[in-house]
Amino acid sequence: MRTIAVVNQKGGSGKTTTAVNLAAALGERKRRVLLLDLDPQHSATDWFGLHDGYKGIFSVFAENGNLLDIITPSSVAGVDLVPSSSWLVGVEKFLAGEVGAETILHRKLATLQKSRWDYALIDCPPTLGVLTINALVAAQEVLVPVEAHVMALSGLAQLIETVELVQERLNPELRITGILPCRVDARTRHAQEVVEQLRERFEKLVYRSAIRENVRVAEAPSFSLPITLYDERSYGAADYRALAEEVIEREQAV
Numbered sequence: 001m002r003t004i005a006v007v008n009q010k011g012g013s014g015k016t017t018t019a020v021n022l023a024a025a026l027g028e029r030k031r032r033v034l035l036l037d038l039d040p041q042h043s044a045t046d047w048f049g050l051h052d053g054y055k056g057i058f059s060v061f062a063e064n065g066n067l068l069d070i071i072t073p074s075s076v077a078g079v080d081l082v083p084s085s086s087w088l089v090g091v092e093k094f095l096a097g098e099v100g101a102e103t104i105l106h107r108k109l110a111t112l113q114k115s116r117w118d119y120a121l122i123d124c125p126p127t128l129g130v131l132t133i134n135a136l137v138a139a140q141e142v143l144v145p146v147e148a149h150v151m152a153l154s155g156l157a158q159l160i161e162t163v164e165l166v167q168e169r170l171n172p173e174l175r176i177t178g179i180l181p182c183r184v185d186a187r188t189r190h191a192q193e194v195v196e197q198l199r200e201r202f203e204k205l206v207y208r209s210a211i212r213e214n215v216r217v218a219e220a221p222s223f224s225l226p227i228t229l230y231d232e233r234s235y236g237a238a239d240y241r242a243l244a245e246e247v248i249e250r251e252q253a254v
């Protein structure tokens, strides 16, 4: 199982959109995906219309619950969900100072039968707190969605530093396997320049694929569908399918 954390501490960079739509596009290619919602805002859970009032992953972090008990099949082929809930709001405080708090998710994932899924995708909250650190400890790969706007680049150095610290102290396997330009508005020169800057600075770390700004992508959650099912001919669907291909290409390398 390849475990990929979708991380950026900047809010609204496209994490949830990428986690959900990449999961669906991988599912379309017959990959089995476990999508974990680690965000107290539970946007990925809501996207699937699966917010049911239960505690979800809170029980795993705060009550020693098992992942297996809360895994829910989604309506999307190949995709299972570990739901979040607003119970998670207080969990950063709750876990502060707890021994081993940063490795909870890693230990819980290890109890699952790894051959049941090809991918675990972890949708992180917009912080570098204990929940995101849990994702970085549990994952082998980090996918960083970056909004194609110059303001969005400023937090990248801090993110890379955090990944390096986790790598050094807790998870030597961890790699940033891709920076993904998101919300690229093809009509503006600015967005193109930001993508060029990213490619210049981070070279091969930037995916060939970029996700274009597409209103159909923004509409999809209201219909509880990933973009590949909501509008299969949209730019958004094409872009997330291309990303899935690129992720699959690297299966040989891991």
Ligand SMILES: Nc1ncnc2c1ncn2[C@@H]1O[C@H](COP(=O)(O)OP(=O)(O)OP(=O)(O)O)[C@@H](O)[C@H]1O
Residues within 6 Å of the ligand: 010, 011, 012, 013, 014, 015, 016, 017, 018, 039, 041, 043, 124, 125, 126, 182, 183, 184, 211, 212, 213, 214, 215, 217, 218, 219, 236
């Ligand atoms: N390619 C796109 N085209 C149009 N709108 C998009 C696209 N990608 C994301 N959005 C919109 O941008 C907003 C932020 O996206 P998203 O929720 O995925 O970001 P996030 O990083 O998960 O945010 P948060 O940090 O709050 O968790 C949403 O309203 C989403 O619909």
Ligand SMILES: [Mg+2]
Residues within 6 Å of the ligand: 015, 016, 017, 039, 043, 123, 124
């Ligand atoms: Mg989100």
